[in-house]
Amino acid sequence: MSPDDYCQQKAARSGSSFYYSFLFLPKERRRAITALYAFCREVDDTVDDIADSSIARTKLHWWRQEIAAMLAGQPTHPVTRALQPHLTIYDLKGEHLQAIIDGMEMDLDQTRYLDYAGLQKYCWHVASAVGILSASIFGVTQPATLAYAEKLGLAFQLTNIIRDVGEDSRKGRIYLPVNEMQQFNVTAADILNARHSENFEKLMRFQAERAERTYDEAMALLPKADHRAQRPGLMMAAIYRTLLAEIVSDGFHVLTQRISLTPIRKLWLAWKTYVRG
Template structure:
């Protein structure tokens, strides 16, 4: 099936809505052309991230490069599900749907790939290849058709997309980070790269805007790491730096087994404090954002800060609570931000 540009953007919109991301609320207050571009980029980011995240449980657990040895529990080998991320949005669950380049890859059932050690690597590599094709104006998959148009319309550099792909590849082998500097390198790839793409769309051209956008992207990623501690623990992953766990005398086994005590609370207070510091570092971003994008950008920051506030109020217990903003919370945030005389993140 050959998608028109309109159909391709509609597909990306549907994919973003299905993901139910914290970003979706802000997207809806962008002018349509910019909203479409965001949906295209976000669909690509989520698709690649889902491939890496949903199918990495069987990977070998390792410490980040600065670590001296493998650490933590080895997660059990995962059974690869029949679909990958957004693939269930397509008419047929086939590899042709997962790999954008339908012309260069014959359709194969996902079942045929089960058990292959390089399953995820092949999928990610195919998307990386088709990213290159999209930048040359060639695309078959709806996400890539929309993306090719978006990157050309807003002069979006390819490097951030490549950075995200590299970060997702890291997720396949690295399960621990010895120090925050190590974690920061990973966050730069998977979070700051997304903010770099966003900056191009919302009209920021000053170099300072990219730095503030970087801080905001890191703040979002650190918030996600805090929120997803329990989810990641089930996959054998620990993103919190190991030296910080040691500082608070909280063991890896404690985190993996969901031990919530004074040590845990103190550790989490430290994590939340650092995340808030990055939000503060990003506060001047709004000075560089196009007027028609200020509300959307402000909402994105407000949603994540509200999430952080909620986690803190519940004593950081991410094991017993699933932290997600209600429709009421979102409505209140929209109203508050619309009534602001000056936007902020």
């Protein structure tokens, strides 16, 4: 199996909304973004799938060394072998790849965030850094496009946090800021024991409204000159905003179920965004 085939299988198996936007890219950009996505999946799975934090930390350290080896032109893993040819072409920075690993390591060190500022820092590492790298692959001619990508990554992660409240709590993690939970009289025990309440709905509505504002702020930053090149990110935004609307209309029943869109609906939303230009 070639490195590209390995990354393609990794991306396709995930069923992620991101995968559907890749389908509309030219071949070389599609190869690059698929390799980047496979890297993100590898390091994310290291934290999610390994119960022993010391082993997970050791594997993340190995990935740090592998990124350094890739930057030196000596990758050994199929993902880094697939990604390495695209580094110079798309100006992909090693510091952003290492920042993603930093974010994964934060999950080993921290399961609560006291306030939104702390949560934003985490989101920057696990999502905004990915957004910057992705936008670079899609095509950037204006500096503001990277600011757009950074903000859009934050919006995606805020949506993920809302969708995955119950799933994350079963892993012992709560990404809702502690001071905001206190503001709405929702306790950690309420989340961990899946107690849906009117207060919980108010808390989640507050989170959803912030996510929506963040999408709007991101879109306002995207320069017209790069709009067409950045269509894959806009496709993802269409899918994620539709998902967020579904969660809202369902009354935020996210403690005991994972609300998602069907593959055909994701593909339809991606296609509609693509043809709109």
